[in-house]
Amino acid sequence: MATNDPMPQKSLGDKLQSFPKSALYLALFVLVTIPLFFPVTLPNKPIEASIDFYAQMMKLPEGSKVLIASDWTNSTRGESMGQMEALLRIIMRKKIKFVVYTIADPQSPQVARDTIRKVSDEEVKAGGKAYEPFKDYVILGYFPNGEGTSAAINNKFLSICDGKKDYPLNSPPRDVMQSPVLQGVKSVADFKFLIVVTASNSSTVVLERVTKVPKMFMVTGVMVPETTTYYAAGQLMGLCGGVKGVYDLETLMQEGLNVPGPKEVTSEKYSEKIPGFPGMPPNGNGKGARYYPSLHFALFLLILVVIIGNLGMILSKKKAS
Amino acid sequence: MRYDHDLASLSVGAIATIGLYTILYRENRFYRFFEHLFLGLASGWALVAIWQETLKSLWWDKMVGATASDGNPAVMGYWAYILLLPVGLMGYTVFSKKHNWMSRIPIGVILGLYSGQQFSAWMTRYIPGISGTMKSIVPTTTQFFKPDQNPVKGDLYGSEALNNLIFIVTVLCVLSYFLFSFDVKSKILKNASLTGRWMLMIGFGAIFGTTVMMRFSLLIDRMYFIWIEFIKQGLLHMK
Numbered sequence: 388m389a390t391n392d393p394m395p396q397k398s399l400g401d402k403l404q405s406f407p408k409s410a411l412y413l414a415l416f417v418l419v420t421i422p423l424f425f426p427v428t429l430p431n432k433p434i435e436a437s438i439d440f441y442a443q444m445m446k447l448p449e450g451s452k453v454l455i456a457s458d459w460t461n462s463t464r465g466e467s468m469g470q471m472e473a474l475l476r477i478i479m480r481k482k483i484k485f486v487v488y489t490i491a492d493p494q495s496p497q498v499a500r501d502t503i504r505k506v507s508d509e510e511v512k513a514g515g516k517a518y519e520p521f522k523d524y525v526i527l528g529y530f531p532n533g534e535g536t537s538a539a540i541n542n543k544f545l546s547i548c549d550g551k552k553d554y555p556l557n558s559p560p561r562d563v564m565q566s567p568v569l570q571g572v573k574s575v576a577d578f579k580f581l582i583v584v585t586a587s588n589s590s591t592v593v594l595e596r597v598t599k600v601p602k603m604f605m606v607t608g609v610m611v612p613e614t615t616t617y618y619a620a621g622q623l624m625g626l627c628g629g630v631k632g633v634y635d636l637e638t639l640m641q642e643g644l645n646v647p648g649p650k651e652v653t654s655e656k657y658s659e660k661i662p663g664f665p666g667m668p669p670n671g672n673g674k675g676a677r678y679y680p681s682l683h684f685a686l687f688l689l690i691l692v693v694i695i696g697n698l699g700m701i702l703s704k705k706k707a708s
Numbered sequence: 709m710r711y712d713h714d715l716a717s718l719s720v721g722a723i724a725t726i727g728l729y730t731i732l733y734r735e736n737r738f739y740r741f742f743e744h745l746f747l748g749l750a751s752g753w754a755l756v757a758i759w760q761e762t763l764k765s766l767w768w769d770k771m772v773g774a775t776a777s778d779g780n781p782a783v784m785g786y787w788a789y790i791l792l793l794p795v796g797l798m799g800y801t802v803f804s805k806k807h808n809w810m811s812r813i814p815i816g817v818i819l820g821l822y823s824g825q826q827f828s829a830w831m832t833r834y835i836p837g838i839s840g841t842m843k844s845i846v847p848t849t850t851q852f853f854k855p856d857q858n859p860v861k862g863d864l865y866g867s868e869a870l871n872n873l874i875f876i877v878t879v880l881c882v883l884s885y886f887l888f889s890f891d892v893k894s895k896i897l898k899n900a901s902l903t904g905r906w907m908l909m910i911g912f913g914a915i916f917g918t919t920v921m922m923r924f925s926l927l928i929d930r931m932y933f934i935w936i937e938f939i940k941q942g943l944l945h946m947k
Contacts, residue, residue, distance in 0.1 A: 465929030
């Protein structure tokens with residue numbers, strides 16, 4: 388039935404509470420995009436957890452071996468890829484050999500393979516050494532039973548390598564036990580660290596079952612609160628969390644630790660100077676540095692919208708009473 | 709920043725990203741198409757990876773053996789691995805009303821293995837945290853703030869002791885919230901329980917904050933891919 392009743396006028400409070408969703412999405416898209424075109428360097432004070440991660444990695448002697456659980460895929464590229472890249476840069480510059488495995492997702496080994504090649508190529512362009520698959524690192528691949536695999540890693544590491552093949556690019560599959568990286572490795576304790584780069588609960592599975600080797604985690608932002616309790620309890624030697632963790636590592640790689648300079652990063656926990664790699668990639672242009680300003684813009688919008696929504700609610704309540 | 713991607717793959721990635729983001733406007737066929745495409749690709753990839761990287765190398769090759777080639781050593785086949793096949797297949801009898809009892813055998817094995825690990829897993833995960841809760845709340849020096857330069861190692865400064873006290877009070881209040889969930893008459897316990905609830909809310913707020921930050925990071929990365937990797941570097945060949 389047609390009616391000529393005028394539409395009730397919305398009060399200011401109601402209007403403030405009913406912004407169109409599409410306008411908010413548009414504002415968000417625009418706000419996160421602008422800083423990508425006009426990179427700015429935000430001041431940064433690395434947190435203790437990231438400093439520990441950096442210092443522990445930098446203290447490793449050349450030729451050491453580390454075990455990496457690469458439990459992330461492109462779905463968390465925004466955080467995990469920056470973490471993996473920062474980790475690989477340190478590893479390659481320190482000439483550390485590494486073994487990669489995954490218990491999280493069948494896509495993870497390929498994502499790790501691509502990232503390693505990308506970082507290796509960038510290192511070569513910057514005057515570094517190319518990291519050769521199978522010789523400098525070996526990828527064990529995907530293991531579907533995370534709990535069982537982690538227990539096996541702790542109790543009999545070589546049992547998980549038995550029969551496994553690496554699939555280096557443009558080469559036939561190779562038995563991982565033939566890789567020079569695994570020569571001399573008898574137990575997981577032969578690795579200096581187990582580093583878990585993860586976007587899932589694989590970090591907890593590892594934490595519960597692998598005890599024979601010191602651990603460090605690189606986790607997504609959502610996992611930081613839980614993982615921080617393990618770091619605070621001394622179960623982890625270092626922790627890199629979210630985009631902030633990536634930016635911390637990039638800052639430390641640039642400025643070093645306890646190295647005098649205009650942007651000196653200090654830590655009372657470490658008395659020694661741990662120089663970084665000034666002038667080397669990402670040279671202030673890594674994923675952490677690029678994404679951090681956009682993240683601030685997005686958070687600014689979020690806070691603004693929360694304030695406006697609450698203001699609208701207060702005004703509406705006042706009017707109703 | 710470009711690596712090993714030709715423009716075609718970048719374009720497909722960009723179109724798929726935009727297609728998936730169209731859900732923000734409303735449900736549409738473009739979104740549905742890319743959603744199904746993504747699911748199909750992920751499932752196909754998983755199937756091949758599980759065969760190639762797990763079943764073939766850890767079961768099939770060990771069962772049938774392999775001759776030496778391309779630097780790989782010869783492997784003697786071991787027939788007993790065939791016994792794993794019926795055990796695995798029993799899992800699929802869950803779909804049959806008549807034979808689904810058989811599915812309980814492999815499930816029981818998995819549950820048994822998992823349960824056996826749980827005791828030590830729990831201890832390894834939580835005991836360090838519990839012992840880490842035992843913090844000193846008595847300062848060992850009269851200085852309140854820890855100096856930036858050369859603090860005395862081993863000394864507990866006033867500010868640190870205060871931090872520890874806040875930590876312990878929080879732990880006790882949160883525990884009392886869960887322990888005294890029934891009607892309590894003691895005012896102290898009631899207030900402790902209420903404080904615990906507030907502390908939990910603050911904690912959940914922090915977790916929500918980090919969750920939002922993570923989601924934003926994923927959006928930023930997609931925007932970086934479209935604007936910088938695809939348009940700026942891929943289409944316009946700018947650095």
